[in-house]
Amino acid sequence: ASQEFTGNLKREVEKLFDASLRLTVPDGTCVETEVAASLPGKPGDYQCNNAMGLWSVIKGKGTQFRGPPAVGQAISKNLPASEMVETCSVAGPGFVNLVLSSKWMAKSIEKMLIDGIDTWAPSLPVKRAVVDFSSPNIAKEMHVGHLRSTIIGDTLARMLEYSKVEVLRRNHVGDWGTQFGMLIEYLFEKFTDTESVTETAIGDLQTFYKESKTKFDSDPDFKEKAQKAVVRLQGGDPIYRKAWAKICEISRTEFAKVYQRLKVELEEKGESFYNPFIANVIGELDSKGLIEESEGARVIFLEGFNIPLMVVKSDGGFNYASTDLTALWYRLNEEKAEWIVYVTDVGQQQHFNMFFKAARKAGWLPDSDKTYPRVDHVGFGLVLGEDGKRFRTRSSDVVRLVDLLDEAKTRSKTALIERGKDKEWTPEELDKTAEAVGYGAVKYADLKNNRLTNYTFNFDQMLSDKGNTAVYLLYAHARICSIIRKSGKDIDELKKTEKLALDHPEERALGLHLLRFAETVEEACSNLLPNVLCHYLYDLSERYTSFYSIHQVIGSPEEASRLLLCEATAVVMRKCFHLLGITPVYKI
Ligand code: ARG
Numbered sequence: 001a002s003q004e005f006t007g008n009l010k011r012e013v014e015k016l017f018d019a020s021l022r023l024t025v026p027d028g029t030c031v032e033t034e035v036a037a038s039l040p041g042k043p044g045d046y047q048c049n050n051a052m053g054l055w056s057v058i059k060g061k062g063t064q065f066r067g068p069p070a071v072g073q074a075i076s077k078n079l080p081a082s083e084m085v086e087t088c089s090v091a092g093p094g095f096v097n098l099v100l101s102s103k104w105m106a107k108s109i110e111k112m113l114i115d116g117i118d119t120w121a122p123s124l125p126v127k128r129a130v131v132d133f134s135s136p137n138i139a140k141e142m143h144v145g146h147l148r149s150t151i152i153g154d155t156l157a158r159m160l161e162y163s164k165v166e167v168l169r170r171n172h173v174g175d176w177g178t179q180f181g182m183l184i185e186y187l188f189e190k191f192t193d194t195e196s197v198t199e200t201a202i203g204d205l206q207t208f209y210k211e212s213k214t215k216f217d218s219d220p221d222f223k224e225k226a227q228k229a230v231v232r233l234q235g236g237d238p239i240y241r242k243a244w245a246k247i248c249e250i251s252r253t254e255f256a257k258v259y260q261r262l263k264v265e266l267e268e269k270g271e272s273f274y275n276p277f278i279a280n281v282i283g284e285l286d287s288k289g290l291i292e293e294s295e296g297a298r299v300i301f302l303e304g305f306n307i308p309l310m311v312v313k314s315d316g317g318f319n320y321a322s323t324d325l326t327a328l329w330y331r332l333n334e335e336k337a338e339w340i341v342y343v344t345d346v347g348q349q350q351h352f353n354m355f356f357k358a359a360r361k362a363g364w365l366p367d368s369d370k371t372y373p374r375v376d377h378v379g380f381g382l383v384l385g386e387d388g389k390r391f392r393t394r395s396s397d398v399v400r401l402v403d404l405l406d407e408a409k410t411r412s413k414t415a416l417i418e419r420g421k422d423k424e425w426t427p428e429e430l431d432k433t434a435e436a437v438g439y440g441a442v443k444y445a446d447l448k449n450n451r452l453t454n455y456t457f458n459f460d461q462m463l464s465d466k467g468n469t470a471v472y473l474l475y476a477h478a479r480i481c482s483i484i485r486k487s488g489k490d491i492d493e494l495k496k497t498e499k500l501a502l503d504h505p506e507e508r509a510l511g512l513h514l515l516r517f518a519e520t521v522e523e524a525c526s527n528l529l530p531n532v533l534c535h536y537l538y539d540l541s542e543r544y545t546s547f548y549s550i551h552q553v554i555g556s557p558e559e560a561s562r563l564l565l566c567e568a569t570a571v572v573m574r575k576c577f578h579l580l581g582i583t584p585v586y587k588i
Contacts, residue, residue, distance in 0.1 A: 007120035007518035023078040044097025051094030068094035122522035126338040131157040133343040137174030138251040144383040153343040175270035181230035186212035274326040346379035381454035409438035436583035444470035448534040476541040478588035498560035506547040537576040
């Protein structure tokens with residue numbers, strides 16, 4: 001049968017083994033097809049591991065088979081004919097090893113080159129998702145944790161968007177907490193004319209926050225005024241609302257600088273947005289009998305947690321949890337999202353687990369956590385400094401994210417100048433490359449680790465051109481582009497007229513890795529693990545290096561085919577960069 005490649009190689013192989021198992025297994029025996037990519041150095045490209053398990057199910061039932069190897073043989077024999085398959089054989093106690101046809105592999109890559117890499121996009125069973133990320137708190141510090149959330153969230157959004165999911169990128173800013181009482185009162189004290197207060201007048205909003213906090217903690221009169229201010233703000237007093245809006249606006253300008261540098265787009269729907277809906281949502285939970293009184297507060301008791309989830313404070317006010325429950329209700333019912341992903345540090349895991357559980361109890365979500373509508377908390381670890389403690393800069397105990405990004409860019413520019421690039425390139429080219437490399441380095445250093453682990457922030461390491469860094473990968477891509485340029489061939493013409501061949505082992509290994517792109521993105525996306533894609537990208541550049549260090553491209557008899565392979569590698573690398581939010585460079 002001719003197999004139309006959907007992009008997901010593993011899925012295609014699974015389909016073949018599914019069909020084979022249906023023929024092999026006696027009617028009524030239920031088995032789940034187990035297919036895995038073979039480890040490097042092992043025979044075959046994919047392996048089906050069903051024979052042993054199947055044997056233990058059928059051996060007591062008068063089967064014609066005599067042990068697992070025979071079951072394996074049958075699985076192999078019953079594999080439908082497919083142009084994908086070169087050979088299929090059985091090893092050891094019944095491992096069925098499938099070798100893909102190099103010809104088919106080459107043809108599939110050629111097809112991608114012509115039809116575009118989007119034809120390899122995964123398809124997910126969801127139409128619309130919310131990614132709730134970045135989400136700093138107004139006037140409080142936007143710390144490195146928020147940088148992590150911004151970087152990880154953006155990548156997840158990009159992977160979902162690539163998979164044809166409509167993504168609502170949400171900035172759930174903390175713009176409604178009790179801190180506003182003291183901030184507003186402090187604003188009134190410092191400035192008689194609050195209307196005309198500007199960013200420059202306040203200066204640093206974080207310092208402003210600290211000053212007001214000091215006053216709040218030391219001056220009882222001020223504290224009382226601040227507490228009253230919260231009530232007036234939440235009651236809708238126009239003067240307080242105006243002052244609140246002013247503070248939010250100044251914060252927003254600050255945040256925008258980070259987003260603009262990182263080229264991250266997201267839409268602010270802060271905590272205040274959900275405020276008008278909270279009472280109704282709490283009312284719904286109450287009518288379902290979920291809410292109880294406890295020490296003057298209103299709470300939801302949840303199985304498996306030793307504390308209840310507080311949804312109304314003893315003073316009648318709402319909190320982080322009531323807002324999150326309401327935002328979830330809104331996202332499910334008003335925005336019709338089928339998958340809602342929250343990106344914050346792991347420290348907030350309990351909060352998420354608890355309100356997810358409350359939502360399940362209310363019947364808003366299915367009981368099983370992998371069925372849709374689905375919610376996920378994407379937690380991440382701390383960013384550490386060289387001293388192994390929470391990352392801080394020399395001068396202050398908060399890290400100004402903008403400064404951090406600027407420094408990465410400056411350092412990468414210095415490195416380019418040291419290599420004499422300022423003499424070869426225009427100032428714009430130099431600046432653009434420094435920016436792509438500097439910001440790319442910060443992003444990649446964050447994304448390449450399993451997000452749950454802490455990582456150490458180190459400029460020298462992330463900006464090194466050796467090892468698993470963005471710099472190394474960006475340079476690798478640029479070198480491929482320069483080989484194609486140097487050949488003097490029109491690559492679009494080659495795509496139409498020339499054939500790709502994967503005759504040599506290094507060519508084939510590279511080709512196979514290219515074909516595994518879609519299954520990798522799908523895995524990274526479904527498990528919400530960007531490091532899976534980073535790992536793939538690094539591997540890809542290593543396979544490319546193995547190929548290129550052995551085989552001549554320009555001037556060889558295989559030149560056309562090899563240029564196509566170079567181009568396919570560059571295309572896939574660029575897609576990886578794009579999904580990771582990194583701008584590729586073409587010259588180095
Ligand atoms: N503002 C919170 C913080 O800075 C993060 C909000 C995350 N999103 C949410 N829906 N709770 O810690």
